Amino acid sequence: xxxxxxxxxxxxxxxxxxxxxxxxxxxxxxxxxxxxxxxxxxxxxxxxxxxxxxxxxxxxxxxxxxxxxxxxxxxxxxxxxxxxxxxxxxxxxxxxxxxxxxxxxxxxxxxxxxxxxxxxxxxxxxxxxxxxxxxxxxxxxxxxxxxxxxxxxxxxxxxxxxxxxxxxxxxxxxxxxxxxxxxxxxxxxxxxxxxxxxxxxxxxxxxxxxxxxxxxxxxxxxxxxxxxxxxxxxxxxxxxxxxxxxxxxxxxxxxxxxxxxxxxxxxxxxxxxxxxxxxxxxxxxxxxxxxxxxxxxxxxxxxxxxxxxxxxxxxxxxxxxxxxxxxxxxxxxxxxxxxxxxxxxxxxxxxxxxxxxxxxxxxxxxxxxxxxxxxxxxxxxxxxxxxxxxxxxxxxxxxxxxxxxxxxxxxxxxxxxxxxxxxxxxxxxxxxxxxxxxxxxxxxxxxxxxxxxxxxxxxxxxxxxxxxxxxxxxxxxxxxxxxxxxxxxxxxxxxxxxxxxxxxxxxxxxxxxxxxxxxxxxxxxxxxxxxxxxxxxxxxxxxxxxxxxxxxxxxxxxxxxxxxxxxxxxxxxxxxxxxxxxxxxxxxxxxxxxxxxxxxxxxxxxxxxxxxxxxxxxxxxxxxxxxxxxxxxxxxxxxxxxxxxxxxxxxxxxxxxxxxxxxxxxxxxxxxxxxxxxxxxxxxxxxxxxxxx
Numbered sequence: 001x002x003x004x005x006x007x008x009x010x011x012x013x014x015x016x017x018x019x020x021x022x023x024x025x026x027x028x029x030x031x032x033x034x035x036x037x038x039x040x041x042x043x044x045x046x047x048x049x050x051x052x053x054x055x056x057x058x059x060x061x062x063x064x065x066x067x068x069x070x071x072x073x074x075x076x077x078x079x080x081x082x083x084x085x086x087x088x089x090x091x092x093x094x095x096x097x098x099x100x101x102x103x104x105x106x107x108x109x110x111x112x113x114x115x116x117x118x119x120x121x122x123x124x125x126x127x128x129x130x131x132x133x134x135x136x137x138x139x140x141x142x143x144x145x146x147x148x149x150x151x152x153x154x155x156x157x158x159x160x161x162x163x164x165x166x167x168x169x170x171x172x173x174x175x176x177x178x179x180x181x182x183x184x185x186x187x188x189x190x191x192x193x194x195x196x197x198x199x200x201x202x203x204x205x206x207x208x209x210x211x212x213x214x215x216x217x218x219x220x221x222x223x224x225x226x227x228x229x230x231x232x233x234x235x236x237x238x239x240x241x242x243x244x245x246x247x248x249x250x251x252x253x254x255x256x257x258x259x260x261x262x263x264x265x266x267x268x269x270x271x272x273x274x275x276x277x278x279x280x281x282x283x284x285x286x287x288x289x290x291x292x293x294x295x296x297x298x299x300x301x302x303x304x305x306x307x308x309x310x311x312x313x314x315x316x317x318x319x320x321x322x323x324x325x326x327x328x329x330x331x332x333x334x335x336x337x338x339x340x341x342x343x344x345x346x347x348x349x350x351x352x353x354x355x356x357x358x359x360x361x362x363x364x365x366x367x368x369x370x371x372x373x374x375x376x377x378x379x380x381x382x383x384x385x386x387x388x389x390x391x392x393x394x395x396x397x398x399x400x401x402x403x404x405x406x407x408x409x410x411x412x413x414x415x416x417x418x419x420x421x422x423x424x425x426x427x428x429x430x431x432x433x434x435x436x437x438x439x440x441x442x443x444x445x446x447x448x449x450x451x452x453x454x455x456x457x458x459x460x461x462x463x464x465x466x467x468x469x470x471x472x473x474x475x476x477x478x479x480x481x482x483x484x485x486x487x488x489x490x491x492x493x494x495x496x497x498x499x500x501x502x503x504x505x506x507x508x509x510x511x512x513x514x515x516x517x518x519x520x521x522x523x524x525x526x527x528x529x530x531x532x533x534x535x536x537x538x539x540x541x542x543x544x545x546x547x548x549x550x551x552x553x554x555x556x557x558x559x560x561x562x563x564x565x566x567x568x569x570x571x572x573x574x575x576x577x578x579x580x581x582x583x584x585x586x587x588x589x590x591x592x593x594x595x596x597x598x599x600x601x602x603x604x605x606x607x608x609x610x611x612x613x614x615x616x617x618x619x620x621x622x623x624x625x626x627x628x629x630x631x632x633x634x635x636x637x638x639x640x641x642x643x644x645x646x647x648x649x650x651x652x653x654x655x656x657x658x659x660x661x662x663x664x665x666x667x668x669x670x671x672x673x674x675x676x677x678x679x680x681x682x683x684x685x686x687x688x689x690x691x692x693x
Contacts, residue, residue, distance in 0.1 A: 117156030287375030414479030497591025510583030547588030
């Protein structure tokens with residue numbers, strides 16, 4: 001149900017915190033967020049994943065599967081600060097939700113499973129945060145469970161993610177006997193009798209922890225003074241004489257620099273999250289602390305700062321269909337302000353739109369806002385043309401913010417509507433999904449007329465099919481998953497393309513010479529105009545480029561997209577009367593295909609980074625099975641009581657692996673995988689792929 005209440009209290013920008021909660025799947029990220037909402041008074045009880053009653057996992061599929069699928073935004077208040085939180089998915093198939101959230105956030109809390117330390121998706125979200133220069137804090141969760149180890153987890157973070165990681169607390173007790181933490185800034189113990197108590201009780205540090213606390217405090221202070229010259233001078237002259245009031249600004253400066261990561265720990269289900277909230281408001285940046293945002297287009301400026309009196313500029317980072325209000329566009333405002341009912345300019349599309357309503361979201365609940373200002377995150381209603389990555393601004397002061405880049409999908413699935421009614425609804429339903437999800441691609445096979453959907457993994461596509469049925473009442477049959485192969489070339493070649501057609505009246509004439517050469521992996525298709533002397537008029541060059549790009553969508557080997565090639569147009573000819581854009585487009589397309597055939601083409605396949613966790617007894621069978629799947633074993637390690645195998649395996653060989661692993665390990669093994677890179681398909685395998693109809 002929607003709420004009619006309105007937030008009336010104003011907070012200055014330095015009291016804003018826009019943060020994300022990010023983690024590997026099952027680290028306890030959503031549970032930690034639920035506790036945050038409870039202790040800030042946003043909810044009256046802590047939701048539980050197993051009970052399916054969490055606030056942030058509000059989709060039916062999320063509650064049934066016990067995982068986060070879509071990022072959810074909410075707002076809460078702590079110590080006279082306003083905290084906007086986005087809870088993101090931990091499963092690699094939904095990594096785009098993390099990508100777009102981090103693009104618009106100012107800070108993050110990275111949650112780790114204290115039994116497992118750094119896991120594969122922990123590394124992925126950490127790299128994503130590095131990409132956007134996001135200051136972050138770490139929270140080691142579940143250290144009160146059997147196998148939970150705060151100190152081993154800290155070492156895991158230091159080894160795999162950053163050596164600039166320092167504890168801000170130490171646990172009091174071990175595993176199930178943990179009763180609180182030692183605060184290394186205040187040098188006090190914060191303890192509880194029951195992890196779901198309302199308050200933490202401040203006490204003196206237990207005698208058995210005094211020396212350890214002193215050691216870790218000394219390491220912390222020694223690191224922090226590196227970020228402030230006067231503090232360093234004082235430290236060298238008189239040692240650690242810093243009070244908590246003096247140390248907190250140093251800690252804040254260090255965290256905001258992005259070169260220091262403070263570590264907290266405890267049980268994310270309870271009162272210990274008060275330490276997370278304290279750290280968020282004390283150490284993570286406000287919108288005023290982040291660097292100015294690079295822009296294009298505003299006269300006399302190349303950056304924007306968070307100023308509500310500046311020109312309005314915002315980035316659309318997420319589209320969501322709400323059953324009550326329709327299409328929601330989530331925006332982060334970087335400058336200026338805008339009121340509900342205003343007309344705004346989409347500078348990416350060059351179109352004007354009316355922002356009819358502004359909503360503050362709490363997962364799938366809504367609060368009406370009159371306006372939204374610099375530093376705020378909200379959902380806009382009424383923006384029909386705007387999609388993820390578009391810039392919204394004042395038409396009198398047009399600007400362009402950097403868009404969001406997403407990974408290409410690696411797996412496809414054939415879907416067929418069951419009835420004519422389903423066929424009529426399928427196209428419209430998929431269109432809405434495409435607006436919401438930038439990593440979803442839809443393609444129609446021109447020969448079979450089949451619809452193929454491409455995504456980031458089997459679970460991603462499974463969720464799409466499930467949502468088609470539940471949300472749009474569209475029933476579909478699905479085929480076997482298909483791998484998103486690519487085609488590329490080994491050699492540099494030059495080819496001519498000519499399209500001449502005479503049929504009474506005006507004819508068609510297009511004539512081009514192109515050079516095709518291989519590029520490094522990950523470069524797509526690059527077009528270069530090297531025409532000199534006007535052998536082809538300028539007005540036909542875009543048509544040549546279009547012909548090249550369209551031809552690259554279906555290669556000559558097996559019809560897969562061509563990547564990692566550079567095509568240079570260096571010569572050609574035209575006819576004063578018969579030349580046309582369509583003729584040059586066709587000529588370029590033919591030249592491209594002839595060039596690819598002559599350039600020693602070959603197939604590429606997506607290779608996955610696979611991590612398998614299982615008891616040691618099953619290691620031999622698992623390694624043998626992975627090798628049989630063309631996998632390359634990269635190493636093994638011990639994690640808690642289990643063994644971990646890291647491997648690189650072609651995606652085409654991983655279908656059905658979950659069932660095989662269960663059988664090999666008596667149900668005790670688990671695995672995760674994420675895209676690693678594209679590699680050449682062995683000739684024997686490629687021959688089979690190219691023969692398929």
